[in-house]
Amino acid sequence: MDAKKHGLAAGDAGRPDNADWTIPQGWEHYTPQDHATWKTLFERQSRLLPGRACDEFVQGMRDLPIGADAIPEFDRLNEVLMRRTGWQIVAVPGLVPDEVFFEHLANRRFPSGNFIRGPHELDYLEEPDVFHDVFGHVPMLMNPAIADFIQAYGQGGLRAQQLGNLTQLARVYWYTIEFGLLQQGDGLRLYGAGIASSYTESQFCLDSPCPNRIRFNLERVMRTHYRIDDFQESYFVIRDLDELLEFTRIDFAPLYQRTQAAPALQPGDVLPQDQVFTRGDGRYHAARRKGH
Template structure:
């Protein structure tokens, strides 16, 4: 599954919700047996795949939340558990929401989650984030105080970035951390990004495939780097530890935006002379895809 490039496209055919904050009732009692069955299929196959791939914090968060494989989680129960641990809650939205709404929720420790679930024929690809991506992928990491504080700080920073007209640069930081980030742990590289954790295919590709670059995280480098919204990432950025994210929460981004605006943007597969390269990718996957499209 891939996310839209922006946090905020319109909420689809439903149009603008009645509430100003775009929240809706989850309607948990209205999920069908088929919808719970899709959750079960996705949940069980990821739980079999992620041991040895997901970071310790993700595994711990899953354990503390005690999600049930047999049914889509009730946001009310999740919020009760999260509130006790890190002060977060999960609120239902109909799909992608406008940027300012998204940031306002995060800044106030509310995680907006799509309440719909993909169809059985969409198990491996979905354009919009659904309840499996948002809840299975994101919520376990919100149990961790570092991630909980970082995502709140991102919400505050997003509101500021909108005012400065530099949102694309900040969005890249979110993309390459919260959505598609890797972290170095004692046992080796592990994933923590929700876009990977909720994807059966990318959770293998990001760690095992020789094609992508795996590069040490450097903030300005990431802010300059475009990303893929239509396929696996060509480069993944690796934290030395999750605590690095808290350092970002204390940085004054204004001078960074100024410096980055004077530098050229980088394409997703670029490797620079100054990069701390953990794995130099072969690029074979994306090159083969491009060649097949050109035929």
């Protein structure tokens, strides 16, 4: 499992002077070990993702100045990204507070950690680092549908804060941008960054008999808790990336009211009305619970 990012508030430790929490990338300060860690992660995922990642992710990787030899320079990435979708990457020291996160997204700025994990943390990291953020997110930001959806999510997040509905909205981000699957002509494919940047979860989400794979339904997802400590128990499948744009045209206010009034759902729940691609056997998480 890899770094998990959902934009929920960070503490004030290490807070930079800038109100928007941005800092220089400091590319010149990366060590040879940092670049070697990037190379290990990059090559491992690049070998694994063909046939697993969606076509749009693969195309985004081809079109960006990203390679195995060194951690990418944000300025070079931004030249390409800005021309394609008007987005840019801004460096931050780690997770940022909700309002800062949403404000950046609403203005087509994607906050990325400027640090990289240690070689002993290849498979799990609590905070999103430059590999999770750049390798996992930036290829999809080259796609116009994702670019518009994430900006709309930032705008919606600022409104949800005022309404007290961040929990429901965070679930939408989690089960799409971080851990989403989509239907492709040749089968289910991953597009979520939390999966794309994780060696183990990019296999688990598509190959394991354990998790549920369920057709995405907005209200259902807004009611569903998620796992921040392990693989997901359920993955939700969208029709295609254009479906995300349809959500940006919906008035969320009545959805918030209905989902707040409805019982919350556990990550592994399957409902009678769910359209199920795969009903998982749940053995992995059951064994984990017994082990604890």
